[in-house]
Amino acid sequence: MNRPLLLRGGRVIDPSRNLDEPADVLIQDGKIAAVGRGVGAPDGTDVRHVRDHIVAPGLVDVHVHLREPGNEDVETVATGARAAAAGGFTAVCAMPNTDPVTDNQAAVGFIVRQSVRAGLTRVYPIGAISVGQRGERLSEFGEMVGAGAVAVSDDGKPVVSSHLMRTALEYARTFDIPVADHCEEPTLAFGGVMHEGLVSARLGLKGIPSAAEEIMVARDAVLAGLTGGHVHLCHMSTRGSVEVIRRAKEQGIRVTAEVTPHHLVLTDRACERYDTHAKMNPPLREAADVAALRAALKEGVVDCIASDHAPHAYDAKEAAFDDAPFGIVGLETSFGVAYTELVVNGVLTLPELIHRMSAAPASVFGLPGGTLGQGAVADIVVLDITEPWTVDPTAFCSKSRNTPFAGRVLTGRATLTLVGGKIVHQIEAPVAR
Amino acid sequence: MTPVLGKDLVGLEHLTSEQIRLVLDTAEPFKEVSERPIKKVPALRGKTIVNLFFEASTRTRISFEFAEKRLSADTVNVAASGSSVQKGETLVDTARNLEAMRIDMVVIRHPSSGAAEFLARRIRSNVINAGDGKHEHPTQGLLDLLTIRDKHGKVSGLKVCLVGDVLHSRVARSNIWGLLKMGAEVGVCGPDTLMPRGIEELGVCRFRRIEEAIEWADVLNVLRLQLERMESGFIPSVREYYRVFGVTLERLEKAPRQLTIMHPGPMNRGVEIDSRVADGPHSVILDQVTNGVAVRMAVLYLLAGGRPELADAAKGPAGGGGGGSE
Numbered sequence: 001m002n003r004p005l006l007l008r009g010g011r012v013i014d015p016s017r018n019l020d021e022p023a024d025v026l027i028q029d030g031k032i033a034a035v036g037r038g039v040g041a042p043d044g045t046d047v048r049h050v051r052d053h054i055v056a057p058g059l060v061d062v063h064v065h066l067r068e069p070g071n072e073d074v075e076t077v078a079t080g081a082r083a084a085a086a087g088g089f090t091a092v093c094a095m096p097n098t099d100p101v102t103d104n105q106a107a108v109g110f111i112v113r114q115s116v117r118a119g120l121t122r123v124y125p126i127g128a129i130s131v132g133q134r135g136e137r138l139s140e141f142g143e144m145v146g147a148g149a150v151a152v153s154d155d156g157k158p159v160v161s162s163h164l165m166r167t168a169l170e171y172a173r174t175f176d177i178p179v180a181d182h183c184e185e186p187t188l189a190f191g192g193v194m195h196e197g198l199v200s201a202r203l204g205l206k207g208i209p210s211a212a213e214e215i216m217v218a219r220d221a222v223l224a225g226l227t228g229g230h231v232h233l234c235h236m237s238t239r240g241s242v243e244v245i246r247r248a249k250e251q252g253i254r255v256t257a258e259v260t261p262h263h264l265v266l267t268d269r270a271c272e273r274y275d276t277h278a279k280m281n282p283p284l285r286e287a288a289d290v291a292a293l294r295a296a297l298k299e300g301v302v303d304c305i306a307s308d309h310a311p312h313a314y315d316a317k318e319a320a321f322d323d324a325p326f327g328i329v330g331l332e333t334s335f336g337v338a339y340t341e342l343v344v345n346g347v348l349t350l351p352e353l354i355h356r357m358s359a360a361p362a363s364v365f366g367l368p369g370g371t372l373g374q375g376a377v378a379d380i381v382v383l384d385i386t387e388p389w390t391v392d393p394t395a396f397c398s399k400s401r402n403t404p405f406a407g408r409v410l411t412g413r414a415t416l417t418l419v420g421g422k423i424v425h426q427i428e429a430p431v432a433r
Numbered sequence: 434m435t436p437v438l439g440k441d442l443v444g445l446e447h448l449t450s451e452q453i454r455l456v457l458d459t460a461e462p463f464k465e466v467s468e469r470p471i472k473k474v475p476a477l478r479g480k481t482i483v484n485l486f487f488e489a490s491t492r493t494r495i496s497f498e499f500a501e502k503r504l505s506a507d508t509v510n511v512a513a514s515g516s517s518v519q520k521g522e523t524l525v526d527t528a529r530n531l532e533a534m535r536i537d538m539v540v541i542r543h544p545s546s547g548a549a550e551f552l553a554r555r556i557r558s559n560v561i562n563a564g565d566g567k568h569e570h571p572t573q574g575l576l577d578l579l580t581i582r583d584k585h586g587k588v589s590g591l592k593v594c595l596v597g598d599v600l601h602s603r604v605a606r607s608n609i610w611g612l613l614k615m616g617a618e619v620g621v622c623g624p625d626t627l628m629p630r631g632i633e634e635l636g637v638c639r640f641r642r643i644e645e646a647i648e649w650a651d652v653l654n655v656l657r658l659q660l661e662r663m664e665s666g667f668i669p670s671v672r673e674y675y676r677v678f679g680v681t682l683e684r685l686e687k688a689p690r691q692l693t694i695m696h697p698g699p700m701n702r703g704v705e706i707d708s709r710v711a712d713g714p715h716s717v718i719l720d721q722v723t724n725g726v727a728v729r730m731a732v733l734y735l736l737a738g739g740r741p742e743l744a745d746a747a748k749g750p751a752g753g754g755g756g757g758s759e
Contacts, residue, residue: 196630197631198631198634200629201629201630201631201632201635202446202606202635203547203568204546204547204565204566204567204568204569204603204606205547205566205567205568206567207629207630209630274546274547274550315523318523318525319523319524320524320543320546320547320548321545321546321547321551322544322545322547322566323545
């Protein structure tokens, strides 16, 4: 086993236990052995002085696309896991819209093996709801869960059939997994490339109305109420969706929701000049939507932040707006964007942000991690929240560079990421003081 | 000296009223060139211009070609079908290959909104947007302004209503920006299914009934109703569209004043416009076509670095005439 590791003198923030204080964290045998002041270091301990840094539970991202199998040119499980580690994530959930679709136990097992082989950030597979994501018949949830799937989703595509969504919610109850839905009413969204509003009117681009999302959010909430199943709503983007979720939660319906950093920060105006790095689905909405999403995240109406990390080739995005694919990479900018825009600007406290990026998503998907409790697996991130850094896509660990945040100066980044006590990412050479 | 229009003409949204007025004023002396027996001046001699058309076009392409040739430029037409575009070459590769042959300007028509701007930011040549998707068609907007100014002696203060499919119309967007910048009041009229949401926020008046638009306006610019819109369910039938929104003689006869009738073409007679109106005494539809050549000559001349005050002289020894403005 690795030698023990002591993180000495950091500000330890563990929202799962309401902890925010200067403390040492000792990691032994891949687990958290002690958290407290003046923790002694056993012989041979690797001591890291992390004064002025934050020590927190490793971040968890329940929505990433790692493109393997099928599109390994833009990302693989290993490169995605490396990007995740660099972003401070210790666990990510990989969406099943691969080629072939991750819709059976063998495919799920492949993701698990690739994750283990990479030995970096944990990659948990999400299985497809329907065979081939064709929206027709259910995939074998039980076998996929047996092989390591933590949820099911047809993400990238909405579940169009309400009957299929209903049966998925019912069937998933046996395995106690969430059904994650990409909420988009396809006839309303058809052909749309950005938010429908004044900017789309000016640019002459076909819009996707907010109603396309809200109708499906409402449907899913009703079906979750009907079935008692757990629906998880992916990448919420509109203020109307927030209101539907709020009401559903008040009624005790098992609905959880995520929001991306970009939907918390950017508006449809980012599409001006036809910047394809602002093309994503759901589209960037209006300032009022951003404000509502921020408030919902603070209140917990929206449970967590997820990146919807969606790598695409340079050539694909280097195209006319209509022709470019949807999506941006996010793993290596999520925390920095969220810290800079939400914590520095006073929307969330730092413990609140860490909660929404660790314990909350882990709890939504029933994942281990998200805590620094003694005896817990040592999935830990050390964060620097003082030194500004500039987003340089050419330096990404991800194979893809498609980000609207290139050149932005951010504050907040992971300097050390531990998965099971093993260092999977570190920025500076350790300084022995 | 930086060229007065900048490097490219992508749309009217980002032009100033001074720049628009300059194009219109520069077009005036060029009108006369087309009236000569020898319709050619040397202003762009030695310049190479590529007309890159990814969408079928007759009127706009020919109008640009005449404008280029009457300025003595060397021109090449590239149509999407039969070219390397069909073989999967990307837009930017096509343009860069053309540029490698040392061209000076590209006139582009493309089905995707933003394609002209996309190209403009990636090549050194001047780019002129000849229509990009549903975004803008700036030379059409300019020639419409010139035609209105010819007919009414001014643009400012006039009430101009765009009738029909504003949602899918690049002509509409260029008209709205150009007219607003030049001080006109702008109306839009048509069913909500063919209007972009939030259009009022651009500063235009919204009419849902053609009778109200006719009562309000000095000028009607009747947009082409593309027949595929019916198949996509935006309107129930062409027949009903004509009955509800058609610009007919009967409707115009009830107007409190004589309306000027415009249409960017190609017309669907009996769909959006009554033939008696299109061919009537107040129609300036063919003047629009004539002005199209002069406006495009002005745009080409200015983008090539021509100085507006020398446009008259640029016409060469046979010059003269021209110069009218507001």
